[in-house]
Amino acid sequence: xxxxxxxxxxxxxxxxxxxxxxxxxxxxxxxxxxxxxxxxxxxxxxxxxxxxxxxxxxxxxxxxxxxxxxxxxxxxxxxxxxxxxxxxxxxxxxxxxxxxxxxxxxxxxxxxxxxxxxxxxxxxxxxxxxxxxxxxxxxxxxxxxxxxxxxxxxxxxxxxxxxxxxxxxxxxxxxxxxxxxxxxxxxxxxxxxxxxxxxxxxxxxxxxxxxxxxxxxxxxxxxxxxxxxxxxxxxxxxxxxxxxxxxxxxxxxxxxxxxxxxxxxxxxxxxxxxxxxxxxxxxxxxxxxxxxxxxxxxxxxxxxxxxxxxxxxxxxxxxxxxxxxxxxxxxxxxxxxxxxxxxxxxxxxxxxxxxxxxxxxxxxxxxxxxxxxxxxxxxxxxxxxxxxxxxxxxxxxxxxxxxxxxxxxxxxxxxxxxxxxxxxxxxxxxxxxxxxxxxxxxxxxxxxxxxxxxxxxxxxx
Amino acid sequence: xxxxxxxxxxxxxxxxxxxxxxxxxxxxxxxxxxxxxxxxxxxxxxxxxxxxxxxxxxxxxxxxxxxxxxxxxxxxxxxxxxxxxxxxxxxxxxxxxxxxxxxxxxxxxxxxxxxxxxxxxxxxxxxxxxxxxxxxxxxxxxxxxxxxxxxxxxxxxxxxxxxxxxxxxxxxxxxxxxxxxxxxxxxxxxxxxxxxxxxxxxxxxxxxxxxxxxxxxxxxxxxxxxxxxxxxxxxxxxxxxxxxxxxxxxxxxxxxxxxxxxxxxxxxxxxxxxxxxxxxxxxxxxxxxxxxxxxxxxxxxxxxxxxxxxxxxxxxxxxxxxxxxxxxxxxxxxxxxxxxxxxxxxxxxxxxxxxxxxxxxxxxxxxxxxxxxxxxxxxxxxxxxxxxxxxxxxxxxxxxxxxxxxxxxxxxxxxxxxxxxxxxxxxxxxxxxxxxxxxxxxxxxxxxxxxxxxxxxxxxx
Numbered sequence: 001x002x003x004x005x006x007x008x009x010x011x012x013x014x015x016x017x018x019x020x021x022x023x024x025x026x027x028x029x030x031x032x033x034x035x036x037x038x039x040x041x042x043x044x045x046x047x048x049x050x051x052x053x054x055x056x057x058x059x060x061x062x063x064x065x066x067x068x069x070x071x072x073x074x075x076x077x078x079x080x081x082x083x084x085x086x087x088x089x090x091x092x093x094x095x096x097x098x099x100x101x102x103x104x105x106x107x108x109x110x111x112x113x114x115x116x117x118x119x120x121x122x123x124x125x126x127x128x129x130x131x132x133x134x135x136x137x138x139x140x141x142x143x144x145x146x147x148x149x150x151x152x153x154x155x156x157x158x159x160x161x162x163x164x165x166x167x168x169x170x171x172x173x174x175x176x177x178x179x180x181x182x183x184x185x186x187x188x189x190x191x192x193x194x195x196x197x198x199x200x201x202x203x204x205x206x207x208x209x210x211x212x213x214x215x216x217x218x219x220x221x222x223x224x225x226x227x228x229x230x231x232x233x234x235x236x237x238x239x240x241x242x243x244x245x246x247x248x249x250x251x252x253x254x255x256x257x258x259x260x261x262x263x264x265x266x267x268x269x270x271x272x273x274x275x276x277x278x279x280x281x282x283x284x285x286x287x288x289x290x291x292x293x294x295x296x297x298x299x300x301x302x303x304x305x306x307x308x309x310x311x312x313x314x315x316x317x318x319x320x321x322x323x324x325x326x327x328x329x330x331x332x333x334x335x336x337x338x339x340x341x342x343x344x345x346x347x348x349x350x351x352x353x354x355x356x357x358x359x360x361x362x363x364x365x366x367x368x369x370x371x372x373x374x375x376x377x378x379x380x381x382x383x384x385x386x387x388x389x390x391x392x393x394x395x396x397x398x399x400x401x402x403x404x405x406x407x408x409x410x411x412x413x414x415x416x417x418x419x420x421x422x423x424x425x426x427x428x429x430x431x432x433x434x435x436x437x438x439x440x441x442x443x444x445x446x447x448x449x450x451x452x453x454x455x456x457x458x459x460x461x
Numbered sequence: 462x463x464x465x466x467x468x469x470x471x472x473x474x475x476x477x478x479x480x481x482x483x484x485x486x487x488x489x490x491x492x493x494x495x496x497x498x499x500x501x502x503x504x505x506x507x508x509x510x511x512x513x514x515x516x517x518x519x520x521x522x523x524x525x526x527x528x529x530x531x532x533x534x535x536x537x538x539x540x541x542x543x544x545x546x547x548x549x550x551x552x553x554x555x556x557x558x559x560x561x562x563x564x565x566x567x568x569x570x571x572x573x574x575x576x577x578x579x580x581x582x583x584x585x586x587x588x589x590x591x592x593x594x595x596x597x598x599x600x601x602x603x604x605x606x607x608x609x610x611x612x613x614x615x616x617x618x619x620x621x622x623x624x625x626x627x628x629x630x631x632x633x634x635x636x637x638x639x640x641x642x643x644x645x646x647x648x649x650x651x652x653x654x655x656x657x658x659x660x661x662x663x664x665x666x667x668x669x670x671x672x673x674x675x676x677x678x679x680x681x682x683x684x685x686x687x688x689x690x691x692x693x694x695x696x697x698x699x700x701x702x703x704x705x706x707x708x709x710x711x712x713x714x715x716x717x718x719x720x721x722x723x724x725x726x727x728x729x730x731x732x733x734x735x736x737x738x739x740x741x742x743x744x745x746x747x748x749x750x751x752x753x754x755x756x757x758x759x760x761x762x763x764x765x766x767x768x769x770x771x772x773x774x775x776x777x778x779x780x781x782x783x784x785x786x787x788x789x790x791x792x793x794x795x796x797x798x799x800x801x802x803x804x805x806x807x808x809x810x811x812x813x814x815x816x817x818x819x820x821x822x823x824x825x826x827x828x829x830x831x832x833x834x835x836x837x838x839x840x841x842x843x844x845x846x847x848x849x850x851x852x853x854x855x856x857x858x859x860x861x862x863x864x865x866x867x868x869x870x871x872x873x874x875x876x877x878x879x880x881x882x883x884x885x886x887x888x889x890x891x892x893x894x895x896x897x898x899x900x901x902x903x904x905x906x907x908x909x910x911x912x913x914x915x916x917x918x919x920x921x922x
Contacts, residue, residue, distance in 0.1 A: 022625030028537030030745035042528035067503035076489030132593040164483030284491035
């Protein structure tokens, strides 16, 4: 967050849209909410599903060298000893001796309590993992932690995946799942919360090839955002300085996005080297190595990890898609230019009025299109207002059934961004929309291929 | 679990297949496992994704009257006071005074410790919710619980959903998510574990129509399993007796499945009446009602809830699909007759040998088919063994590239169940497989429509 954002969407508008249209609500809102936990509403859940699906498709389905995994949130506590989380995953905290408020000492710019000016205690480390107890007795023997990342589930299953898939290096494991971090400082809407979802790949490679694979994944991930419509000028790689690197990392580059509050991390690419497999091998006493057919040696692979927060992606895609257009009469149209792959609804069916004969045709269309896509149906208020409502939630196409439809068996298809309208025979509607929506031109790399040279990282900061 | 299962698959075979082929592993296995938590491997994660997708498609996408939601696992603790979980979601436990083992007193058939014969303590209630602390201090003010069901997330958002979607009764909210129960007695593989996933619909209806909607959902859910290939004779509704009903339920019918260990609950349909909305309305002081346009009155809707365990579904679909066929030579073929919608891979591409020219064609096919489906590629060992390997994991179609393919541009398509083989021009392969796999005949109701009359429930028990 190093510089002022240029004039674009502000966070209040996004939060308000999310709340008003059912993308995101504060969790347990009727009870006053639960600090920095969020619920995805009917539209948000579809947007999030689409983002996760697009990621899975790109990193698992369309590749031959990455397989999926879904490991449990509760893991054997020894996992977190080996990974270093039990000792090192902590924030430094101080208490105010007067008002008893608690602060992160590394974020304080003053020596005394920012609230009351009181004296502060010595700083002590506070572990960010949520702790709970498994089994009937709340004692040390039953302590387990909610995972703060999904990565460790993939490392401890390295040998299981190798044995069952018989993959050869290089290959990866991908996982999407909930993680929990008992953060002291949360905020910026869904940007930093205590319960969130991440999408991670652990890509195992031969030592010595890790630097090249790092560059590969950085470009691969950057191009994924571009393919799904994020503007290039809103993405910026940021190289971590040596002293910033996590204990396991040889190199880390964040993919920063220009959020309303400024540039901040959307995804991180880390070269974890052989840290994790070595640690778990040593702590478990199990052999977590790979037999190299060429050299006839057992080696410990290196790992390149692209890891992205699902909720931050949701926020980035929403911010990037948000737009306001003013027409000649000075009326403002708010809309989401969401990529059709991500849009909660692909199509909305609108009968011009609630007359029975129109409704019948519209309902039939609705039911028919639902076999293919998430579709909505709206018959309330004027057609203009209904178009605006769909624009605001990013629906790429509206299909209007009017009185002429009863005569000529045609409907009007209106496109969100251009507002162009065409008449399409009902018999050809599915095919027309299918060509527009599900064609193979989606999820195809933009011309050029190479997006950033990784050497540019430093210059952009 | 009231009667002996007839001769069919036993659990050990399923567990062994799951482990050996990468469907399901014990969690944190290298550290000795974590009691009754499980990790889904590369095949398991795809099977589970497909089940969840088929459910979402059936209950949300294809309907106009159900919307999705994805609420947080950590909720405001008051939620569990209102729902009755804090007080009532517990098991009665006793300790052995001699060997200190702990038992569920309602499951004991003897008065003294089943292990050592020692004297037992008085029974006391043990809450099944996992407890953790949010914020830096582990005190009562920071106590939160891991949700034991997703239902409450939907009830507390009732008004949010109503306001943002403007749905009219009857309408439903659907959710899929992780839940946690600190069960004392776990087991039967993934049947009962401490961390699992559920798929729930809360369907809100006008009071007085709840009984009819209950019958509707029972049949709807039964037919979903049949459409996806579960054998009718392995499903059986079981009506709860009055004294069995949960505190919130007016009527509950379990959909039992004939698991290897016997008949046991796969899904439960409950008529929750207006219990939840009334409780949350009263505890939160917020109006959780619905304005009836007809009567001009504010009413509290009733709720019908079909709720199914994802992991139990995985187990049921695996057990039901498992088969062993003996050929004339006495050789046994193990296979999974999984519905194509659920199969982890839809197609496997097999080059007859590793000769470069064959591999080139096979790799191109593989990359091309991956744009449409989850596809695997196998070039190890004889073609016969490779077919068997795919049969065992339920892949509906194998595509073999042989030397003749280089001449005639055709490949062999082999079907899993019949083992029939046809030659298909490469140019028509996608279309041929598409017709077989993605045709609209999938997910279509079997002839007849009505599956069970609900009155039959009692007789089948």
